[in-house]
Structures are given as structure tokens and as C-alpha cells.
Amino acid sequence: MQNSLNSILLALSFVYLYTLISCKPEEAQAVSQGKYAPARLSVLYSKAEEYIASWPDSLLIVAEQIKREGLRANNKQAIVRGERYLAQAKWRLGSHKEAMKLAIKALSDAEKWKTVSEIPDIYTIIGNLHKEKANYDMAFASADKGMRAAQMNQDTMAIIGLIRLKAMFTQGLGSQKKDTAMIHRSLDMHLEGLKIAESSPRFERQLTGYYNNIAQVYVKRDEPEKALFYVKKAIILANKYRQRLSLTYSYTWLSQVYFKNNDIENGTRYLQEALRICHELKNPFREMEISRYLYQALEPTGDYKHALEAYTRFIQIRDSLRVLENVRQIGELEIQYEAEKKDQQISALAAVNEVKSREIIWALVGVGVFVILSVFMLFQYRIITHSNRILEVNNQKINEQSEKLKVLMKELHHRVKNNLQTVSNLLSLQSSRLVDEDAKQSMKTGQQRIEAMSLVHKSLYSHDNVNMVDMNEYVTNLVESIMQSFGIYEDKLIPHINIEVKMLDIDIAMPIGLIVNEWITNSFKHAYKNVEDPKLSVILVEKDKLYLEIVDNGPGIDLQKWEKPGNSFGIKLVKVLARQLDANCRVTVDNGTRLLMQIPLPKHNAAT
Structure with a gap:
């Protein structure tokens, strides 16, 4: 342990000395004075790499820290890498649209500032996002661009990763088209990349993905013994490097080996374990994929109940990430699930009809x-x-x-x-x-x-x-959206949100949301300019009426401006919306501004 610590300190000292030597005189002086923090960035980079395959929510926090440190020290490399880690975290958390925006921003900054070492990894993220939308043309194009950048940088690590990426895309497209030749070609590509990855211990972390992908191809080729050989190697490395996301892929292909050997119990067990890990990692996209595998495994066994549960979970996650589609399939599954009970009911009805017919015949004869x-x-x-x-x-x-x-x-x-x-x-x-x-x-x-x-x-x-809006979810998301638009995060202001009304009709929820938006936007514009500890409170409760209260601790609004808005469109809009709701609206100033609105609401329009 002591030797490892000494090695780390020696390495950091070398980095520090190298920075002093290679910088311009004024830059070397800045480093020696502590204006830059290479040691801190090195620690943050290590944490980020550790969290990539296991904890995307933690990666999100570390990525923000890296970007802030880069902005503070005017370190372009750190800024771009922080943006790249942010995109990677959003991708793993299933926010594909945000991930793509962040990846494109990182790519733009990397090209603008000539931080070419980040470009291959950025294209890897972009390619994966296209692939998960089944847009293989753009996925391959991104992988090719990343490969050209990696070759220009002579970055062997990135080249190994991009070979695997292209091989994975080839396998996915082959499976989609049911093209056996393409699947075989993807295996050859994987094996070529594996040779490079196994050439040095430096690349050992990369081997987990290769082993998992090769195992998947052998599963597709119906060669379970070869798949088992590679998936066991993947599990060892995934546990060694705490690559928990990779472990979900290992367990998935291991389950397929068991299913091909008609061992339903073990196959199902490993899929359930993979689902548990995905739930801990907060990775909805991967959870959706595993739920589909579980459904496909259970449906042929006649276990329609659990197959339906797995398929329903798959549909729920897919619809939350994309759009509603393939509703007919779940309807068919429900029909299969109910088939046995309906058969029994039909048999009983037929028996009753037979008895009635016999009674009628005897009645006619007798x-x-x-x-x-x-x-x-x-x-x-x-x-x-x-x-x-x-x-x-x-x-x-x-x-x-x-x-x-x-x-x-x-x-x-x-x-x-x-x-x-x-x-x-x-x-x-x-x-x-x-x-x-x-x-x-x-x-x-x-x-x-x-x-x-x-x-x-x-x-x-x-x-x-x-027709009903979840007000707690809506108001919370709205406040977070406004804070993000003003660049305000929870380290500067933690809003107090108390929403006791669960559901409201859209005709009432929409005006309330617009009022909250206008008032809080006004607070962020004017209330916190000279306030050291900004506070914001949003309360929505129901008693005999709906009571909406918004409070800040700014210097307070000019009440004459409230009474006579003049050119203030926001205040005019609040008053118009209040009249639309037939609400009583009152503003007071006491160590801040307080808006209180009483909204009449028929009982059948709310669920609290």
C-alpha cells in the first residue's frame, strides 16, 4: 500500500515538473503559484473513469466539478473533458437528447480549441446514441470519424475502442436485418481488435467489452460453449474493475447460454440480477433491453403472467424514452395470458347450454x-x-x-x-x-x-x-427548468417546494404553471442581485380553495408597479391568468416579496 502511494506521489511530481518545463515562463509561474490544479484534475479524471461503467449519477457530479475546475483555471482540455463526461452520464441515464446536445457542444469546443485527444471519445458517444435509435448510417459515420481522429493522434486505446464499436454496430445491424454474413463479419472484426487489446496489460479494461460482444455473437451463431468461454472471462474482468454496467451484459449473454441449454431457472436468475444492477445504476435504457430479453425467454415457456410483466416494463421504459408504439403487441400478450381462464369459462358455458337444450327437448316430448x-x-x-x-x-x-x-x-x-x-x-x-x-x-x-x-x-x-396533471412533478420540473435557464444550481439556491395537491385538470394546471413561471422568472431577474443567501419557496395546497404562495427574500417588488404594471408584460400576464382562474391575488413586501393567490376549485376537478 505504501509503495503504491509513493508511486502515485512520484507520478504527480513528474507531472508537475513536466508542466513547469513545458509551459511558457508566465504559465510555469502560474502553476507554481497554484493557479492551476493538475493534481486535483488528475484525481477527478480517475474518479470519472471509475464511474463511467458503474455510477452515471456520480459521474454527472464529477463531470460538473471537472468542467468548473477547467473554467476556473482556463484549462480548455478540462472543459472539453468535463463536457464529454457530462454527455456520457446523460447517455447512461437515458437522457439521449441532452446527451447529444452535450456531445455536440464538446465536439465543437474540442475542434475550436484543438483539444484533439478528446475527439475519438466524443464520436464514440455520438455513434452509440445514433445506434440506440437504430440510425446505423449515422452511427457508422461517427465511428469512422472517431477512428480517423484516433489514427491521427496515434491513440492505440481509442483505436481499440473504435474497432469494437464498429464491430458492435455491424453485429447490431446484422441482427436487425437477419443477415448472417454480417454477423459473422462482426465476429472477425471483434477478434482482430481483441488481438490488439490483449497485446498489453495497459488495455486490460478494454477486454471486458470485447469478451461480452464476442459472447453475444456466439450466442447469435448458436454456439453456446464458445459464448460461455468468453462471458466467463468478461465476468472476471468486470468484477475486477467494478464495471457494473458491463456486468449486466455479461449476465445477459450468460442467461442466453443457459436458455439455449434449456436451463430456464438459471437463465432467468441472471437476467433478474442484471435488472437489479441496472436499477441501482439508474440506467433505464439498459433496463429496457434486459426486460425485453426476459420477456422473450419467458413467453415460449407459457409463463404468460411474468412474460407480461417483463414486456409491460419494457414498453413503459421505451415509451418514456421515445414515443408510444407497438401497443398491439402487449394487447396480444394479454390475450395469451387470459386464454387459459377463458377456455375454462367457455367449457362451463357449453355445459350449461347442453343441459338447457336437453331440458327443452324433454319438455317438448313429455x-x-x-x-x-x-x-x-x-x-x-x-x-x-x-x-x-x-x-x-x-x-x-x-x-x-x-x-x-x-x-x-x-x-x-x-x-x-x-x-x-x-x-x-x-x-x-x-x-x-x-x-x-x-x-x-x-x-x-x-x-x-x-x-x-x-x-x-x-x-x-x-x-x-x-386530462390530469401531476402538480408536484410539474412544478418541481418547472422550477428546475427555470433555474437551469438562469444558470443557477442547488449549490447556490435550494428551493423549498411544497405541493400537496396531487392532480389538477389541465385547464387549471396550465395557468398556474404560467403564473409560477412568470413570478419565479421575475425573482431570478431582480430579487437576488445583492442577496448573499437567496431563498425561494413555492407552496400549493388545497383547503376550501387552492392556495398558491410564492416567496423570495429579495429587496421586494415596487407595489405601485404591481398595482399599475405599465410596460411589465409579466405582471400583466399574471393578472390576466388570475382573472382567468377567477382567483383572488395579493402581493405583500416584508423581507422579500410574497405572492398569495386563492383559486376557487370544484371538488371534482382535483384529487388531493
Whole structure:
């Protein structure tokens, strides 16, 4: 342990001396005075590499620290690497859109500042994001660009990773097209890259991915023994380097080996373990993939209940990451799950019908007097049976239409949210070209209003009731969005949010959201300029009415401006929205500004 510590200190000393020698005189002086912190960055880089394959939420925190340290020391390399780690964390957490934005920003900065060593890894992230959307053309293009950059840098580590990436894309495309030749070609590519990776202990961490991918190809080729050989090696390395995400892939291919050997119990056990790790890692995309494997394994066994649970989880995660699709498949699975019980019900009904028919025959033979009555009863029975069948068919159609309508409404809200997001992005792009600060601020304010409406529609398509908004989720996301737009993080201000109202109708939730947006935006613009410990409180409770309270600890709003807004569009908008809600609105100033709004609400419109 002492030897390892001495080695680390010696290495850090070498880095320090090398920096002093290679820098310009004024830069060397800055390092010696502690203005730069190479040792601190080295520690943060090590932490980030450790968290990449295991803890994306921790990676997110470390990435922010690296970027802040880079900005503080004007270290371009650290800034770009922090952006790259942020993109990687967002990708692992399933926020693909944010990840792509961060990756493109990192690529732009890397090319602008000539930090070429980061470019191969950035293209690796971009390629993976395209691949997970099944956009293989752009995935291959990104991998090729990354490979050219790695070859120009003579970066063997990056070359090994990009060979594996292209081989993985080839295998994925081959599986999608059911092209056996392409799958075989991906194996050859993996084995070529493996030779380089096994050439030096420096590249041992890279071997885990190769072993897992080769095991996957052998599973696809129906060669379980070879797959087992490589997956065991992958498990050893994944445990050695705490590569917990890689371990989920190892367990997945190990489960497939067991399934091919008809060992359902062990196969299912390893998939469940992989799901547990994914849940701990907060990796929804990987959890979605494993849920699909679990469904595919259980469905042929006739265990429709657990297969349905796995498939439902797969659909839920996929819809939360993308859009609603393939609803028909889960409907078919539900039919299979209910088939056995329905068969029993049909058999029982047939037996009852048989008894009734026999009773009618005996009644006709034995009691001639009641022939006419019996015929009439039979006629009535047939009419009722026919009516029941028509009613059953109509009810089934109504249920189907209801489900389709619910899906369409969710899809509608999803599309509205996407369209609003597009408008927001366009405003963001336009504002970046403006020079006038007032114009830029106006564009930013308009963008935030659109974001407030977008979050309502996001909440609507995320829940079963497509007309009701989860207010706690909505207000929390809205406040976080406003803070991010002003560049304010929780290390500077932790908002107090108390939302006791669970669900509200969209006609009430939307105006409330816009009021919260306008008031908090105004607070961030004016209230905290000279406040050392900024505070913000948002409370929404229901008693006899809805009570909305927003409080800050700024110098306080000019009450005359509240009474006579003049050119303040935000205050005018708050008053218009309050009138729309038929609300009583009051503003007071006492060590800050307090907005209190009382909103009448019919009981059937809220669920608390």
C-alpha cells in the first residue's frame, strides 16, 4: 500500500515538473503559484473513469466539478473533458437528447480549441446514441470519424475502442436485418481488435467489452460453449474493475447460454440480477433491453403472467424514452395470458347450454300442451342470446375505441410537447444570434413560457389519466427548468417546494404553471442581485380553495408597479391568468416579496 502511494506521489511530481518545463515562463509561474490544479484534475479524471461503467449519477457530479475546475483555471482540455463526461452520464441515464446536445457542444469546443485527444471519445458517444435509435448510417459515420481522429493522434486505446464499436454496430445491424454474413463479419472484426487489446496489460479494461460482444455473437451463431468461454472471462474482468454496467451484459449473454441449454431457472436468475444492477445504476435504457430479453425467454415457456410483466416494463421504459408504439403487441400478450381462464369459462358455458337444450327437448316430448309456450320461449331465448352477442361485440368495440383514444391522446400530448420543444429550441438558436441584451432576454423569457407549457403536456402523456396533471412533478420540473435557464444550481439556491395537491385538470394546471413561471422568472431577474443567501419557496395546497404562495427574500417588488404594471408584460400576464382562474391575488413586501393567490376549485376537478 505504501509503495503504491509513493508511486502515485512520484507520478504527480513528474507531472508537475513536466508542466513547469513545458509551459511558457508566465504559465510555469502560474502553476507554481497554484493557479492551476493538475493534481486535483488528475484525481477527478480517475474518479470519472471509475464511474463511467458503474455510477452515471456520480459521474454527472464529477463531470460538473471537472468542467468548473477547467473554467476556473482556463484549462480548455478540462472543459472539453468535463463536457464529454457530462454527455456520457446523460447517455447512461437515458437522457439521449441532452446527451447529444452535450456531445455536440464538446465536439465543437474540442475542434475550436484543438483539444484533439478528446475527439475519438466524443464520436464514440455520438455513434452509440445514433445506434440506440437504430440510425446505423449515422452511427457508422461517427465511428469512422472517431477512428480517423484516433489514427491521427496515434491513440492505440481509442483505436481499440473504435474497432469494437464498429464491430458492435455491424453485429447490431446484422441482427436487425437477419443477415448472417454480417454477423459473422462482426465476429472477425471483434477478434482482430481483441488481438490488439490483449497485446498489453495497459488495455486490460478494454477486454471486458470485447469478451461480452464476442459472447453475444456466439450466442447469435448458436454456439453456446464458445459464448460461455468468453462471458466467463468478461465476468472476471468486470468484477475486477467494478464495471457494473458491463456486468449486466455479461449476465445477459450468460442467461442466453443457459436458455439455449434449456436451463430456464438459471437463465432467468441472471437476467433478474442484471435488472437489479441496472436499477441501482439508474440506467433505464439498459433496463429496457434486459426486460425485453426476459420477456422473450419467458413467453415460449407459457409463463404468460411474468412474460407480461417483463414486456409491460419494457414498453413503459421505451415509451418514456421515445414515443408510444407497438401497443398491439402487449394487447396480444394479454390475450395469451387470459386464454387459459377463458377456455375454462367457455367449457362451463357449453355445459350449461347442453343441459338447457336437453331440458327443452324433454319438455317438448313429455309436455305437448306446452309446445307453443316452449317454442315461444325458445324464440325469446334466441333473441336474447343474439342481443347479448351484439351487446358483447359492441362493448368490446367500445373498450377498444376507448383504449385507442387514450393512446391517441397520449400521442397527441407527446407531439404537442415535441412541437413546443422545437419552438423553444428555435428561439434558443435565434437568441444566440442577437446582440441586443433586451431582445435576448425577451427571447429567453418567451422560451421559458413555452417550456412551462411543454412540461404540462409531458406530464399528461406520462400518466394514465390524459386530462390530469401531476402538480408536484410539474412544478418541481418547472422550477428546475427555470433555474437551469438562469444558470443557477442547488449549490447556490435550494428551493423549498411544497405541493400537496396531487392532480389538477389541465385547464387549471396550465395557468398556474404560467403564473409560477412568470413570478419565479421575475425573482431570478431582480430579487437576488445583492442577496448573499437567496431563498425561494413555492407552496400549493388545497383547503376550501387552492392556495398558491410564492416567496423570495429579495429587496421586494415596487407595489405601485404591481398595482399599475405599465410596460411589465409579466405582471400583466399574471393578472390576466388570475382573472382567468377567477382567483383572488395579493402581493405583500416584508423581507422579500410574497405572492398569495386563492383559486376557487370544484371538488371534482382535483384529487388531493
